[in-house]
Amino acid sequence: MTLKNTLRKSFGEQQRFMLLLIAPAVTLLILFQAIPIFIGGSASFRDWMLTNPKKTWVGLAQYVSVLTDPAFLEIVLPNTFVFMFASVTVSLVLGMALALALNRPFRGQKLVQTILLLPLMVAPVIAAIMMRWMFNDQFGIVNVVLEALGGEARPWLVERWSAFAIIILTDCWLWTPWFALLLLAGLQSLPKSPFEAAAIDGTTPWRVFRYLTVPMLRPVIIVCIVIRSIDAFRTFDIVWALTGGGPARQTELFSLYAYEQAFVFLDFGKGSAAAIVGGLIILVVGLLLYRILDHVRKVSQ
Amino acid sequence: MNAPRRGFLDSLAPGARRAFFGLALAAVCFLFAFPVLWLMLTSLRPESGVYYVHKGLEFTLDSYKQVFSDERLVKAFINSGAIATLATFFSLLVTVSSGYMLSRFRGPIASTWFGVIYAMRCVPYITWVLPLYFVVQSYGVYDTYVGLLLPHIAVHICFFSWLMKGFFDGIDPSMEHAALIDGCTRWGAFYRVALPSAVPAISALAVLCWLFTWNEFLFAQILTGRNTPVITVVMSQFVSEMGLQWNLMSATAILALVPAFVLTLFGQKYVIQGLKI
Secondary structure: HHHHHHHHHOOOOHHHHHHHHHHHHHHHHHHHHHHHHHHHHHHHHOEOOOOOOOOOOOHHHEEEEEEEEHHHHHHHHHHHHHHHHHHHHHHHHHHHHHHHHHHHOOOOHHHHHHHHHHHOOOOHHHHHHHHHHOOOOOOHHHHHHHHOOOOOOOOOHHHHHHHHHHHHHHHHHHHHHHHHHHHHHHHOOOOHHHHHHHHHHHHHHHHHHHHHHHHHHHHHHHHHHHHHHHHHHHHHHHHHHOOOOOOOOOOOOOOHHHHHHHOOEHHHHHHHHHHHHHHHHHHHHHHHHHHHHHHHHHHOO | OOHHHHHHHHHHOHHHHHHHHHHHHHHHHHHHHHHHHHHHHHHOHHHHHHHHHHOOOOOOHHHHHHHHHHHHHHHHHHHHHHHHHHHHHHHHHHHHHHHHHHHHHHHHHHHHHHHHHHHHHHOHHHHHHHHHHHHHOOOOOOOHHHHHHHHEEEEEEHHHHHHHHHHHOOOOOHHHHHHHOOOOOHHHHHHHHHHOOOOOHHHHHHHHHHHHHHHHHHHHHHHHOOOOOOOOHHHHHHHHOOOOHHHHHHHHHHHHHHHHHHHHHHHHHHHHHHHHH
């Protein structure tokens, strides 16, 4: 009774209503986000094998072991950055081209738009399996077409760089429509008058694009790049389903590396440390990207 | 790079230029649709023809029949559908009220909650997905509906609350004030007055949430085992387990695509409408 009274005194009717509105969200957030983050953080300082969870405190040893792992430094990190850069750049350029093409009305536009939406509905795992089938070394359609054209069939997914290129290709297939849609929405909300003025002046399309469209779309482009880069950095499913990180762990990206440490090599401590290292890198990269792009925007204005 | 192309295009007659654009666009569409079309074609070939999909004209629905007779696959489809639907319902239930609170109220509670959401949103996915395995196990819900459902709801809280706040910000609160003055309770003002005007936005989020959960892989991979197969995980196991049965795999993939396709076709309007507010 007294507790209820003190509660009533310190929280007015409005405050109680506010707390009630967020209560379920807060509970779930604590149970399934805050606690895991805490456990992961704690595990990264411990000797925690899934087969032998001693959980003894080892300080920074797990971090040292991740940061001195040649596989992490020489393969996983470069792979992740190359993947992020290539995938985001290619999908941005293609998405921009498609958005510009769709910005003018033409016959069959609805159909084209629906076809371009297709990859957005496909689960990344399924997209990866599709590509795996198409690039199958014996029966895949790509090799069949290559041979028909007089080329030579290649074991695409068995060689490091071609496998890596296919991972990037799959990601671009999945995400170009996303760029195209957001950029198209951006294009359609731009004011018309500057473009009309440019048309009267007879400005070339390239100059209109370079000096009008891009500067005016810059906020949308920045948001797209930052969000997509962060997502690309942590890509897991398509690598898992396409190559499983192979050949010989040569196409691993950072999320797969952390997952493998924890659930394949059963070293949960090292896996957690790797996840946190990667997490910190994403945070810094995201902030830097935002700063750089924002700086470019200010300078260009 | 651009100069010669522009020159080339300028030298064409307007009609030819239009044809050129048309062809280019058709080619792009073909490339985008091809993987899905190829999958569909593969799924329709009989087992004997699956390695030579491009040769022969025999088609059959056998692979689909086989998928439907595989108990584990059927179970996976049902599980995925149930989890996506339930996750959508509960995510919205939880985030609509939280977004409403963020939009309508000021003060320490609101600003703290906003700060927490923002901070949580910045924590990268993988850092809390790995330990989730232990958390879910210690709650005793590993490999059950609940164990997959609750994290799925939790993952949407930050982003969706934030989006919903934006939607409610765009809705004039004066109607709710009027309702309160007329003797409506705060709850009444929320779900009788504010909620109906947010329906387009909520539908948009529902479509996105359903698609996201249906297509999700990493959570399911970590949090489910034998008892709760979901379609994305089963598909990824296919690659190693049934590595050579590409017709079966394609049929499953096409079936997994259909609900997402239908939902997007019908939901497209709401998504575009809802996200414009």
